[in-house]
Each structure stands twice: as C-alpha cells, then as structure tokens.
Amino acid sequence: MHRITIIGGGFAGLIAAITAAEAGAKVTVYEAHHTLGGRARTAEGPYRTNEGPHALYKGGPHWTWLRQRDLIGELAPLPPLEAARLRLRHKGALRRTPPFAMLKLLRRTAEQAPVDQDFKTWATNIAGEEGATAAAHYSAVALFHHDPGTLSAAFVQERLRRATKLPPEAHYPRGGWARVIDRMAARAWNLGVRVETLTRVYALPNLPSSIPSGAPADLPSSLPTDRGPVIVATSLDAARTLLRDSSLTWTSGRTALLDLALRTRRGDAFAVSDLDAPGWIERFTAQDRTLAPAGEQLLQGQIPIAPHESRADGITRAEELLDLAFPAWRDRVTYRREALANGRTGAVDLPGTSWRDRPRIDRGDGVYLAGDQVAAPGVLSEVSFNSALEAVSLALGTRTRQSVDLKHA
Structure with a gap:
C-alpha cells in the first residue's frame, strides 16, 4: 500500500x-x-x-x-425572472444589453486569440477599442484582475467565453x-x-x-x-x-470584497457588471434564499484593484455600482463585511505565457x-x-x- x-x-x-x-x-x-x-x-x-x-x-x-x-x-437554480435582471454599467449608466461591438468577441465563430499578444490589442482589431474595453472589463468576473486587457489574449478569451456561455455554465450548490x-x-x-x-x-x-x-x-x-x-x-x-x-x-490579482445583507426590495438587480472598469456585484440569494434570513438579500461586490490601490479604493467603486443598481441600499443594510483577497484569486497569464x-x-x-x-x-x-x-x-x-x-x- x-x-x-x-x-x-x-x-x-x-x-x-x-x-x-x-x-x-x-x-x-x-x-x-x-x-x-x-x-x-x-x-x-x-x-x-x-x-x-x-x-x-x-x-x-x-x-x-x-x-x-x-x-x-442539491443545486440552487436561478429563476428565469432573476436571470433577466442582469445589468451592465456602460458610460456611467445602467443598461440591459452589452454594446454591440462587444458582441463580436462573443461569437463562437470568432478566431482563436493568440497567446503572445495582449487581449486589448487583439480584441481592438476585431471589435474596436470600445468593444475590446467592455469585453475585457466584463471578463473580470472570472479573472479578478484590475486590468484584464494587459493579459494574454488566449487566456482572457477562454474565460470570457465560459462566463458568457448560454445556457450559463455557473451553477450554485445550495x-x-x-x-x-x-x-x-x-x-x-x-x-x-x-x-x-x-x-x-x-x-x-x-x-x-x-x-x-x-x-x-x-x-x-x-x-x-x-x-x-x-x-x-x-x-x-x-x-x-x-x-x-x-x-x-506567479502573477495573481488583488480584489476588494464587500459582503452586504439588505432588506429585500422587489426589482433589485440579480447582478451588475461594470463595463467601465473591472467589477462585479451579485445577489446570491436570488438563487439560494438559505444564505440569509427571511426578508433579506445577500450580495457580494468583487472589485479588482491595482497594486497601488487600497481596499478602500475598491470599496468606493463597489458603492458606486450599488448606488446605480440598488436604490436606497444604505438604508437597507443589516450586515456588512469588507475583505481584501491578495494573491488568492488564481493564476493569470501574461502575454507570451x-x-x-x-x-x-x-x-x-x-x-x-x-x-x-x-x-x-x-x-x-x-x-x-x-x-x-x-x-x-x-x-x-x-x-x-x-x-x-x-x-x-
């Protein structure tokens, strides 16, 4: 043996x-x-x-x-009505759909991205600068990196495709x-x-x-x-x-995490993706109500931050997203926790690796x-x-x- x-x-x-x-x-x-x-x-x-x-x-x-x-x-399924409440911040405003240029990078027929070129350069040649920037920032949900556009194009493309696949690949254990x-x-x-x-x-x-x-x-x-x-x-x-x-x-990322419990309010977004800068907020009780007491919703904001930025910088950006998507959220807070994930978000691959x-x-x-x-x-x-x-x-x-x-x- x-x-x-x-x-x-x-x-x-x-x-x-x-x-x-x-x-x-x-x-x-x-x-x-x-x-x-x-x-x-x-x-x-x-x-x-x-x-x-x-x-x-x-x-x-x-x-x-x-x-x-x-x-x-047992899995906690996301109700179709909740899934429809994904919101995107683009040019400072909330919207329901991504910019058209970004969709060019999500097509399954899109060419395979190279390993030795950064994502922003490669994607700009296909979708223009606006589409490339939006796609890079959206991919942060699976990268936890403050500047996904500087990473290997092949590395980011794989994660972008997995994060936007329909039906969604993400499943939630109850x-x-x-x-x-x-x-x-x-x-x-x-x-x-x-x-x-x-x-x-x-x-x-x-x-x-x-x-x-x-x-x-x-x-x-x-x-x-x-x-x-x-x-x-x-x-x-x-x-x-x-x-x-x-x-x-190996290179990893730094991410400010903000956990919040809010008193329930109808119409709250399921998730908010920031296309103006890397960042993501998700309401996890949308699919699993056992995560918080009855009448309350549990959210987490995940905001990647640069090496020179502080946790407070990330929390400030998370609060800006909350202001857009969750009306009067400050008056509804019943629980709050802040944390910093430093080098705990997995490997990221730079161009050429x-x-x-x-x-x-x-x-x-x-x-x-x-x-x-x-x-x-x-x-x-x-x-x-x-x-x-x-x-x-x-x-x-x-x-x-x-x-x-x-x-x-």
Whole structure:
C-alpha cells in the first residue's frame, strides 16, 4: 500500500486525498486551520458568505467527477425572472444589453486569440477599442484582475467565453461551497483518510534544516520520515515558504470584497457588471434564499484593484455600482463585511505565457504541487482539480482512472 501525505485541506487537497484513497493509498491530510475547505469555506451563522468561489462551472472536468460521487448535492437554480435582471454599467449608466461591438468577441465563430499578444490589442482589431474595453472589463468576473486587457489574449478569451456561455455554465450548490466541502470530507473519512486539523507543517525531512521564523523550536509539526510522497496543496505563497523555493511565484490579482445583507426590495438587480472598469456585484440569494434570513438579500461586490490601490479604493467603486443598481441600499443594510483577497484569486497569464509556464507540479524528491496557480489547465477551481489529479498520478507512479494527461491538454 502506498503512503501519501497531503499538506492543505482545501479543495485541491481534498480532491487529491479522495483520488489517492480510491486508488488504495494510505492518506494523511495536514490542515493548519480548524476547518477544511481553504478558500471554499462558508461562514456559519445567519449570513452564509463564501470566502472563495460561489459557483461551479458545469463545463469543467471537476463537475463530472463530483457528480459521479454525489458530492455536489442539491443545486440552487436561478429563476428565469432573476436571470433577466442582469445589468451592465456602460458610460456611467445602467443598461440591459452589452454594446454591440462587444458582441463580436462573443461569437463562437470568432478566431482563436493568440497567446503572445495582449487581449486589448487583439480584441481592438476585431471589435474596436470600445468593444475590446467592455469585453475585457466584463471578463473580470472570472479573472479578478484590475486590468484584464494587459493579459494574454488566449487566456482572457477562454474565460470570457465560459462566463458568457448560454445556457450559463455557473451553477450554485445550495447552502454555499461549505456543503460541497462537507460532503468531500465525509467521503475522504469513509475511505480511511486521516485528517489532522490545527496542524501546520513547517518543514519536510529531506529539505535543508533552515527553519522559517515563527516556527516552534522543537518543530512538532514537521513530517515523519516515512511520510511517503508529499502533495503540497496550499497557496503558492505558503508552498514557497515551506519548500524554501523562491521560484514558486506567479502573477495573481488583488480584489476588494464587500459582503452586504439588505432588506429585500422587489426589482433589485440579480447582478451588475461594470463595463467601465473591472467589477462585479451579485445577489446570491436570488438563487439560494438559505444564505440569509427571511426578508433579506445577500450580495457580494468583487472589485479588482491595482497594486497601488487600497481596499478602500475598491470599496468606493463597489458603492458606486450599488448606488446605480440598488436604490436606497444604505438604508437597507443589516450586515456588512469588507475583505481584501491578495494573491488568492488564481493564476493569470501574461502575454507570451500559458498554464504550461507556471510552477510545475513535480518538484522532485517525491514532492508535488496542487492548487490554482500551478501548471494545469482550466478556469478557476478547475486548475486546482486538474493539478490535484496529476499530482496523485505522479505520486503513485501510474495513471489514475480520472487523471488528466497534461502533455496533450
């Protein structure tokens, strides 16, 4: 029986744990926090805000994998009337439809965008500057980057197509992502996976003896020597510290998050996309009323901000969108929370790079990476999923039934 150690009990770590256990491995998961889920956690209490993703994209490989194991659970459908309440800010005003020039970039017959050119330049040649700018800003809903137009055209085009596909790919697990994580944790437990929460790993036995500042003197959280292959399923920043590897870096984004609960008012928008600047506000109780008490609506604003901008700058822009789309919202607030997601929104690829150029999964000496900023294809959480399957496949030295052949992806 193989022995596999997984550091990190988020989405990628649980995917890896379940896959390895199904293949017959003896698996131990170490999680630094008292709960599993990572950025897929959902807050307890009357306002069930998600720290990370809110939706599953049905077109991704993880959808089939989760469905086969009955891990998605009940979905919260978006009523057709609510879906019709998508609003777009363009030239300072709210509208129901995107500018015509932007539609040229959404056609399925549009040419494949190049990897080595930025999206704004490529899209301007097709749809003009106005259409290119609007499309770039709309794509921020799947990018969380303050200037999508400067990114690889191929990278942005894939996410723009997925975010605007009809019927929509986005599906919402009822009760938030925590319900999916709970089911995944239960399956791991039933497969015999050992989970150690509140256990932060500071060192691996085969790495140099230098210990990071803040680590306990006796290192009670270092791994045993018979740990077997190790899959590091943490953020890239945490992996860089743990593995003492300064090369573990990749571009990500910074996003100001504003969670609000408002007293319900008929006619509120389902979502507002800012085409004048990257930004998005969504009313999540439109599809799942269990996320807030009766008579209240739960919203989240996601405003990407530049490196020189503050969280307050992003919150100000979110409030400007709220002023347009949610009349008298300040008088209806029953709950408010602000946060900053710094480098926690997945990888973004600059011109001339693709997912293949990100930090590789196989780090040598039986250590493998999994997460949303490593060398695996996909959109949003699909990167975590694909990298976790590939890490398990490499760790076991064989192709698992679900593994992705990244050489040909």
